[in-house]
């Protein structure tokens with residue numbers, strides 16, 4: 001079959017990106033498929049193209065409403081209008097509309113918590129599903145850095161739907177995560193297509209510093225002398241706000257971005273970043289999924305993320321246009337303790353679990369049991385899920401394992417910042433990969449992480465000037 | 479615009495009868511029987527639900543500033559407004575929110591407008607493919623419909639809408655600052671909207687204050703765009719406000735006042751019969767006037783004064799009460815409001 005012809009006709013591209021063609025061929029054979037492709041390598045084409053070629057509905061399970069809406073928007077943008085999204089933000093009336101019109105829909109996006117609702121399950125399993133796509137499939141594994149308990153219920157849905165071909169998509173999955181994906185999604189003998197995580201155009205730097213204050217000073221100096229567009233990832237909303245204010249005072253055009261921001265402001269900030277009106281975003285990890293900016297030149301981490309997988313994903317948002325991009329990680333000794341605290345926070349300990357179970361047994365609701373036991377919301381959902389399938393003793397064992405695993409993940413990051421060998425090799429080794437070629441601009445350990453190409457003495461952003469309102473209207477429309 | 483000023487206004491209406499918490503419930507738009515009864519009884523409907531996310535601490539802070547200024551006090555769950563507070567409340571310009579009728583739905587209108595402006599701006603620059611500022615399908619579909627109807631009738635829609643917006647904002651009587659804030663939240667080609675922090679930095683007003691200014695401006699803009707003459711003068715905005723207003727009949731308390739008023743009782747007598755304050759009854763009368771095209775306004779204002787005010791409004795395209803009060807010092811705010819609410823359809 002000439003897939004390139006299909007690609008050209010339907011999408012207007014001449015070439016597949018690495019890995020895409022193998023995934024599509026596997027899906028067209030109706031095989032279960034796991035595609036591990038780095039961020040920004042066109043994962044969605046892997047189901048869009050075969051979806052267009054096959055009869056039936058493509059059902060895409062997606063973890064975040066924003067991500068979902070974004071994908072819907074991009075499919076529409078290429079002219080495919082037979083697309084809809086179902087999530088808990090829809091009104092009953094809107095949902096009913098989609099159900100009535102389901103026969104006119106080709107791509108249906110749905111959140112995992114919606115799909116496991118009985119009415120929804122009953123409705124969907126009757127439909128002819130050509131491909132069941134599980135996006136961000138690593139969320140199904142408690143070994144993954146972004147575990148979402150709702151994903152665990154997908155297996156049941158797949159069974160009820162009569163095992164349609166399943167395509168699991170993710171940017172990162174080590175062997176254990178891969179095993180979890182296969183087992184929880186009831187995949188039979190899947191084809192695993194894995195594209196290297198090595199991004200030759202990224203240069204890795206670890207920047208050790210003495211104190212927190214040094215980080216701020218370093219960032220000030222760096223942003224004043226080098227060019228964007230860039231992202232600074234920070235660990236908390238508070239730090240995002242503070243750092244943004246400090247850097248603004250230096251004349252840098254930067255805005256903070258986190259889940260606590262007003263919705264209108266969030267889309268304005270994305271827009272300003274896309275158009276280049278601001279050069280920098282200072283964000284928590286809420287920023288990233290669904291941001292289409294190809295020319296990001298720097299991704300700087302103010303603090304290490306909880307795992308190498310998260311780091312690879314976030315740093316990988318740089319340089320999607322194929323041009324060089326710098327990935328810098330700032331580090332002070334205290335960071336280890338701080339990150340450890342954040343990482344373990346959502347994981348209840350033994351007394352908490354026992355307390356929660358006792359409260360549930362005495363007839364308390366999930367919410368109040370969690371509150372009484374001092375367990376976070378995420379934590380309580382995890383416990384609740386396991387309570388349905390495991391004994392208390394086994395749950396406690398699982399949690400001990402999870403704690404241990406999170407610690408191990410964190411150790412990878414700690415080893416990374418202290419590494420005496422090539423950082424790129426170090427990162428890749430966590431995913432059982434090695435670098436395929438020698439890179440001219442590799443990393444700070446190799447001594448090739450020069451950043452003179454980033455230097456810029458461009459005038460820093462002018463102060464924004466508020467226009468007269470009449471003037472503003474004319475600027476926008478006349 | 480200060481939160482504390484708004485609280486003072488509400489407290490003044492509830493003086494001696496309710497706790498301060500009652501005003502918090504009004505601002506947050508609590509749907510309890512008590513609050514719904516309160517907004518009606520004390521005529522604080524305009525403030526209903528204007529700050530659904532108002533935090534306890536923000537409220538407490540504003541209240542304590544009123545305490546410290548010696549304007550209000552609270553004991554045993556009853557708020558008392560001091561003479562100083564009453565004076566201050568009188569001096570404050572009348573706020574022109576309409577929370578009762580919009581209840582947060584003004585954001586739907588604004589999103590429609592933002593997306594329309596963005597689309598027109600992009601089309602004008604011959605860019606047909608762009609990232610819409612909102613992914614809300616309902617909003618997108620709505621705006622698409624509006625654009626479709628414009629394609630048939632208006633060749634230069636962007637320009638046309640610009641003129642319409644200029645006119646409408648003038649008609650609202652909002653301040654230049656309010657209009658500027660509103661316009662800087664709009665997005666176009668290489669002119670993205672501004673975040674609240676960016677607006678704060680360049681205006682020197684706090685985010686909280688700017689958001690109140692914005693809200694009042696938005697309510698005014700919707701009200702102006704809803705009027706019957708807007709269909710002619712502001713056709714696009716008139717489309718954008720479709721189904722934003724919550725349709726409510728006269729509230730119970732106003733209905734009782736209307737019965738007495740229809741029997742011919744003067745305001746102060748109605749106030750005595752109902753054991754309500756005169757200005758509460760005046761609010762009821764204004765509400766009745768807004769809803770009744772055949773309202774006997776001559777019972778309150780002479781024909782000459784009506785014509786003079788209408789003339790002034792038409793000449794300057796201004797409906798700001800404070801401005802009109804300066805021009806017509808012999809008329810009360812109540813009389814001016816009555817004139818404005820009964821002349822909506824005639825201001826062509």
Ligand SMILES: [Zn+2]
Pocket residue numbers: 421422423424425442443444445446
């Ligand atoms: Zn290296």
